[in-house]
Amino acid sequence: MKDATTSTFNKYYPNEPAEPRVVTDTIPGPKTQSHLESLSRVFDTRPSYFVADYDHSLGNYIADADGNTYLDLYAQISSIALGYNNPKLIEVIGSKEMKNALVNRPAMGNFPPMELAHHSNVLLKFAPKGQTRVWNALSGADAIELAMKAAFMYFMRIKRGESNYFTPDELSSVMDNKPPGSPDLAVLSFKRAFHGRLFASGSATCSKPIHKLDLPAFRWPHAEFPFYEYPLDDPENKTKNQKEDDRCLKIVEELINSWDIPIAAILIEPIQSEGGDNHASPYFLQGLRDITLKNGIVYIIDEVQTGVGATGKFWCHEYANIDPPVDLVTFSKKFQSAGYFFHDERFIPNKPYRQFNTWCGDPARMLIAGTIGEEIMKHNLLLQVNETGDYMFKELEMLQSKYPKFFGRLRGKNRGTFIAWDLPTSELRDELLAKLRINGCNVGGCSDKSVRLRPSLTFEIKHVKIFIRILDKCVGELYN
């Protein structure tokens, strides 16, 4: 294994702190509390962990208003790809293209900037296999909903046949939100899925009631997502897990045949992230491809959290080698920019202005996305993520032997640094996260009782060593 100190990427952050440093007795500390107090007059601060001082954050370390510096394994809910104050990104901000993107914000559909083809082509260099086009959005939820729109239009196009003519009845009923112009169509998603919190994306989301309560929803179905035994490569688990896959695939087919609204698309995360880091096997993901092809249904992979390298491949679903490739792949978070990739020209609507809005994405964020992608390639960061992840996973397995009850269902082997495990209870999980933070490690949870690791791609073995030492200490204190 390569020594972390010789990593090509190490040069990025020569001034990174040697280790975390917590100078307050409580988190949030007094200065953060005073910031939160004034912020709370205008903003809902209840979800705040702490108020960050981004100017003093660097690389894998995030600083707060009190001068605490944490080793960051959460990275803005999995959204910082290359660490804080990345010099290459700072360089890009000074470019002419960035100035135009920010100061002269273009309505890219009507008045595309000369740079747009370049921005799009750079993004497409990182597109998953089989995807040749991109459509831009503004957030993960927006990307999901625009992909849903593309899916519904495609589904109706195929249903109509090649003439693809709108009937007078469609043209009038749509203005009353009624079929046939506003058809009853559904997206099938999965239990414990998270696809965003707007109304259609929210109808596909099924992880926690708090995301959805009191909001009207489309009556769309949630199939069962396979729930595996870990480790996945244990032969006995393998047999059990494939049975679980077959059970869940059968439910998907049954829902397609029985649901009272036609299913136009299936939407799935290759690893359910917010919902608990539940993995979908290559077998399951290919099974869905077979079902969608057989039933004329659009297949959408949601890579908003799993995409852009943290699993050790640029896109997590590449591990499944789905054949033929899926129809639409959404992205956001670590790419900063959002949108969906697609491969089939028929996903371009038959008329302009059907998939459209004033901004059609954000060129400033597209420029940043392209730079992030190029940095990942230039510095061979996928290799680094795999090395770091493998090392971290082995270390966690050792802690698992030491504290078996506190490392339930350890998952993410051979998936880079995209690692999670379960505590016995939600309370213990929250206690562990608080203890980690006061000891200088910023770590997030997911689902009810899971810990999820989401460091930047710049996380190195030297950082793992610090984290494991602190984790060992914190779990040790809680374990008795």
Next chain:
Amino acid sequence: MKDATTSTFNKYYPNEPAEPRVVTDTIPGPKTQSHLESLSRVFDTRPSYFVADYDHSLGNYIADADGNTYLDLYAQISSIALGYNNPKLIEVIGSKEMKNALVNRPAMGNFPPMELAHHSNVLLKFAPKGQTRVWNALSGADAIELAMKAAFMYFMRIKRGESNYFTPDELSSVMDNKPPGSPDLAVLSFKRAFHGRLFASGSATCSKPIHKLDLPAFRWPHAEFPFYEYPLDDPENKTKNQKEDDRCLKIVEELINSWDIPIAAILIEPIQSEGGDNHASPYFLQGLRDITLKNGIVYIIDEVQTGVGATGKFWCHEYANIDPPVDLVTFSKKFQSAGYFFHDERFIPNKPYRQFNTWCGDPARMLIAGTIGEEIMKHNLLLQVNETGDYMFKELEMLQSKYPKFFGRLRGKNRGTFIAWDLPTSELRDELLAKLRINGCNVGGCSDKSVRLRPSLTFEIKHVKIFIRILDKCVGELYN
């Protein structure tokens, strides 16, 4: 009237072109066509008017890839407040705050930046009367949908009473997208309204079938929006228009009482923009306030297009002096940043994470929004907009006398530069817009046969003179 050459704002653009300049025989010109050809391999270019060269655009003039320079009265679909390459915005891009916002994109809910209170407070300086808080979004449609979420949660909170307790039945049914957890609730909007193109915002939109076809919709009602006779200050029209207001208010009340889904909110643009620049009178807007109060319904004003100064007030609905103030006001476009203002603490959900997402807005765009607001105030641009608009309206009235058939229903008197009129047919409107463009004026349409003027707030009387001269020529050529 103040002479344009002494305008305080004139100093911003001393190097602005003296007049438009078109050097190609066709628009799009050959270079734009070649750009579009390569762009079309990755992007849907059918809506493109031309490919813009933002680097060579300045102030009120937009350049294209062929070296054409147009006087811009469309401003990126009403989204550029202060002209192109505004020096103050360029300055802000170089700030430390902008670097943090772009390079270290914060998940503002969990890890708010130290600057967030400042950004929010600056935005709130420009909030409409009665609004004391702001929630951030990423686009106009996103702002509308987040405001809808706030409205639904508030409506249910009031319905539940102060205990505001979720029942076990709500907590389980919501996971199946069924009532009572996912209640059937509706937003009442208006015919010809435009509120965005996602699924809930799309259900409220009712301007053109093309925005909505093939997409599932919520079964929400569209009431009639008053259709006035212009000029509004003509005494005979006044009487007719108030009757029209009463007719439409009655329909709103009837829908509230008869619709089979409870109406939780009313959503309206003070001037329907995409739908044809249809004005709502102060009387009508106050009537809706009375109805919403009487029926316990949330009142949302959509200022996405009308907001940020172009009507001569910072927010268009301020003309109506609605009392008490409306509940939620959405913004986007000219503010670059998006979101909604609100005044009542009860619009903060009872629990955290109900109104939430990873990014909770974009601090880079909030910073730009604040700068735009401050520049508007510093340079007294609302006064300038009113002067320029009054001058332009009078000039248009003169053209109306000359070519009455081509200036039908001229609207926007005393509403700054927010001006529109009708051509006899959709074809003639399109022909006029094309002719204006080849003569150096970039102007947009709305609805079927309207022309809408949407210059930046930096548009001056000297620009009006150029525009009117070219318009006179173009209409003259078409009129016979």
